[in-house]
Amino acid sequence: xxxxxxxxxxxxxxxxxxxxxxxxxxxxxxxxxxxxxxxxxxxxxxxxxxxxxxxxxxxxxxxxxxxxxxxxxxxxxxxxxxxxxxxxxxxxxxxxxxxxxxxxxxxxxxxxxxxxxxxxxxxxxxxxxxxxxxxxxxxxxxxxxxxxxxxxxxxxxxxxxxxxxxxxxxxxxxxxxxxxxxxxxxxxxxxxxxxxxxxxxxxxxxxxxxxxxxxxxxxxxxxxxxxxxxxxxxxxxxxxxxxxxxxxxxxxxxxxxxxxxxxxxxxxxxxxxxxxxxxxxxxxxxxxxxxxxxxxxxxxxxxxxxxxxxxxxxxxxxxxxxxxxxxxxxxxxxxxxxxxxxxxxxxxxxxxxxxxxxxxxxxxxxxxxxxxxxxxxxxxxxxxxxxxxxx
Amino acid sequence: xxxxxxxxxxxxxxxxxxxxxxxxxxxxxxxxxxxxxxxxxxxxxxxxxxxxxxxxxxxxxxxxxxxxxxxxxxxxxxxxxxxxxxxxxxxxxxxxxxxxxxxxxxxxxxxxxxxxxx
Numbered sequence: 001x002x003x004x005x006x007x008x009x010x011x012x013x014x015x016x017x018x019x020x021x022x023x024x025x026x027x028x029x030x031x032x033x034x035x036x037x038x039x040x041x042x043x044x045x046x047x048x049x050x051x052x053x054x055x056x057x058x059x060x061x062x063x064x065x066x067x068x069x070x071x072x073x074x075x076x077x078x079x080x081x082x083x084x085x086x087x088x089x090x091x092x093x094x095x096x097x098x099x100x101x102x103x104x105x106x107x108x109x110x111x112x113x114x115x116x117x118x119x120x121x122x123x124x125x126x127x128x129x130x131x132x133x134x135x136x137x138x139x140x141x142x143x144x145x146x147x148x149x150x151x152x153x154x155x156x157x158x159x160x161x162x163x164x165x166x167x168x169x170x171x172x173x174x175x176x177x178x179x180x181x182x183x184x185x186x187x188x189x190x191x192x193x194x195x196x197x198x199x200x201x202x203x204x205x206x207x208x209x210x211x212x213x214x215x216x217x218x219x220x221x222x223x224x225x226x227x228x229x230x231x232x233x234x235x236x237x238x239x240x241x242x243x244x245x246x247x248x249x250x251x252x253x254x255x256x257x258x259x260x261x262x263x264x265x266x267x268x269x270x271x272x273x274x275x276x277x278x279x280x281x282x283x284x285x286x287x288x289x290x291x292x293x294x295x296x297x298x299x300x301x302x303x304x305x306x307x308x309x310x311x312x313x314x315x316x317x318x319x320x321x322x323x324x325x326x327x328x329x330x331x332x333x334x335x336x337x338x339x340x341x342x343x344x345x346x347x348x349x350x351x352x353x354x355x356x357x358x359x360x361x362x363x364x365x366x367x368x369x370x371x372x373x374x375x376x377x378x379x380x381x382x383x384x385x386x387x388x389x390x391x
Numbered sequence: 392x393x394x395x396x397x398x399x400x401x402x403x404x405x406x407x408x409x410x411x412x413x414x415x416x417x418x419x420x421x422x423x424x425x426x427x428x429x430x431x432x433x434x435x436x437x438x439x440x441x442x443x444x445x446x447x448x449x450x451x452x453x454x455x456x457x458x459x460x461x462x463x464x465x466x467x468x469x470x471x472x473x474x475x476x477x478x479x480x481x482x483x484x485x486x487x488x489x490x491x492x493x494x495x496x497x498x499x500x501x502x503x504x505x506x507x508x509x
Contacts, residue, residue, distance in 0.1 A: 037442075061442065061443060063437060063441065063442035063443075064438075064441075064447065081441060081442070081443075082443075082445075103445075104441070104445065104446055106447070122446065122447060122448070123446065152448065154448075169448060195477070197448065197477070213477055214475075245472065245479035245480060245483075246477065246479055247435060247438075247479055248435070248438045248439075249438070249439065249448060249477065310435045310438075311484065353434075
């Protein structure tokens with residue numbers, strides 16, 4: 001009898017506690033996802049409180065995972081290598097929807113109006129278009145560049161006007177697909193150069209730049225004047241020298257552009273190339289520690305942070321963009337896979353795969369100010385991406 | 392004393408067989424090095440070929456994709472890279488025997504990282 005009363009009292013207390021722990025109302029502007037690829041899960045984090053708020057599991061093979069965000073920052077669309085596309089609710093800390101849309105996928109992007117999510121795939125090579133709300137497939141554009149031959153798609157980015165731009169690794173082309181009518185895509189093709197490995201759109205949505213693995217140079221398409229075709233920039237940056245081996249492909253995205261300049265990884269050279277975005281002429285080349293992978297400008301453009309390919313991947317360097325030289329060489333942990341700036345750049349989050357941690361740096365002082373435990377962390381994606389063109 | 396020709400024949404065959412058995416298979420790496428090589432393949436090769444080796448920017452390296460390919464040329468590709476493609480040579484990091492062990496293991500189905508860790 002007494003035991004029964006106690007149980008009832010406990011149940012009542014639990015119920016009250018349940019009400020009391022109802023999460024407080026909050027916005028999403030300071031949230032993000034950290035990929036924990038060891039366990040196929042993502043951590044929901046706050047870059048204000050620098051803590052993990054929730055863990056969402058069951059996302060499949062998250063090697064080379066990528067995230068794009070709904071414009072309200074509530075949902076992260078996580079693209080897994082195994083073709084999984086998972087819509088994660090950051091506020092509730094749970095999976096909203098999940099589909100497997102391809103055999104081998106590399107990332108995706110969201111449309112200008114936020115209604116379409118587009119995946120870029122290696123297998124089957126091409127892009128697929130989904131309703132952002134339901135993940136219903138609306139269209140597919142096979143990257144069939146010659147009869148029966150499909151290319152791997154890289155560098156997908158959204159453009160103004162419900163368009164998407166991407167590059168075809170095997171075909172050496174840049175394609176622009178107009179999804180104004182999402183069930184009837186219209187695609188334009190442009191010759192780009194040998195083996196485009198990734199691409200970026202400038203923050204204004206005007207220029208698409210594809211990095212070329214097979215050539216010393218990059219392909220530039222002016223999307224305000226696509227009829228002019230692709231122009232090579234930084235052509236011959238290798239100066240005819242034998243390229244050094246590249247043990248990991250660099251990644252490009254709009255973070256490379258700040259203060260009227262673009263900071264780009266050289267291929268097969270231990271250099272960051274600096275180009276003026278008004279005339280696309282080389283401004284400088286900055287010697288760095290090793291083969292750059294991510295070259296990311298702090299949002300104000302005053303610093304550029306660089307990480308490196310295997311076997312030199314435990315080092316991060318900071319470039320001063322006035323002096324165009326490396327000012328700091330940091331070792332945040334073993335195997336640094338990714339970096340992400342907070343929206344205004346006072347901090348940068350750095351993932352150390354082999355030390356199972358994310359390190360938060362104060363960018364002014366270049367000092368670690370916090371650490372979060374994470375299982376083999378790779379990509380870090382803040383919701384501020386959701387309001388930028390080309391992310 | 393003259394050795395009968397048939398006996399000589401047998402002896403030569405035996406010796407050749409023994410030499411083949413000893414030299415063909417590169418020894419399986421041991422201990423920490425074994426672990427290191429598994430991680431190297433899964434993580435570093437995996438950045439182009441996929442953590443599961445099902446392919447990425449580089450081709451798939453699962454048994455059904457490569458079991459029928461000539462071992463020597465696969466080992467040479469691992470050691471020296473393949474010009475005109477994104478494949479670099481890895482001879483700075485591994486010996487030829489280790490490359491051969493890697494290729495043989497891939498042809499059979501490459502070992503997973505420790506436990507469930509991928």
